[in-house]
Amino acid sequence: MTVHGQDVAADARRLIAEGHISEHALQTVTRIAPERITAFLTSSTAAGLSSDEPSLSPEESARVSTLVAHLAYGFDIDDDERLRAMLEALTGECGFTLQNISRLTQVPVDEVTTALHDSRTLPTETRYTLALRVSYLINAANQARAR
Structure with a gap:
């Protein structure tokens, strides 16, 4: 699967806005605390471009990125x-x-x-x-x- 977007939080917000997943489901599937998911979703910078402490650990970020990529672009696969x-x-x-x-x-x-x-x-x-x-x-x- 190729990576289409670099702002995972923006892709996740779009999926939520379009009704493809809820914030609760995102939290449940990834097993990341609701407040950390909320902080991630409200971030406005692309991954790696902020000097602020990241809202997710590298491992959590990888889990969210994988899920969001699959949901956002995986259904394009035949x-x-x-x-x-x-x-x-x-x-x-x-x-x-x-x-x-x-x-x-x-x-x-x-x-x-x-x-x-x-x-x-x-x-x-x-x-x-x-x-x-x-x-x-x-x-x-x-x-x-x-x-």
Whole structure:
């Protein structure tokens, strides 16, 4: 994903103003104290351009930046590309084989393989089923990772 904006707080304020996320949800997802999120959102400078003490720690800033980038620009990614990327993440980053994914999702391994290379050739119902179940696997893997 490419970075489109440099002012994460401005992007977050825009997402809130457009109803894509609430300040409460931003705080809940990132697990950052409400007063720190509020301070971050009311900041008027781009990251790194202020001599004031930052409202977020570097780690908190990274979490907020990642979430805001995904919400602001991630939906520009084609769904077929997103499915391929999720399959690549499961195999490359999580160590699942295509056979593991097939068994867990109950989608035949040849269809999982096809989805990895060109999911547009699969029936819509198969792509939908695979996308939902692979998304669940990504979530399960993320929740199991050390924090």
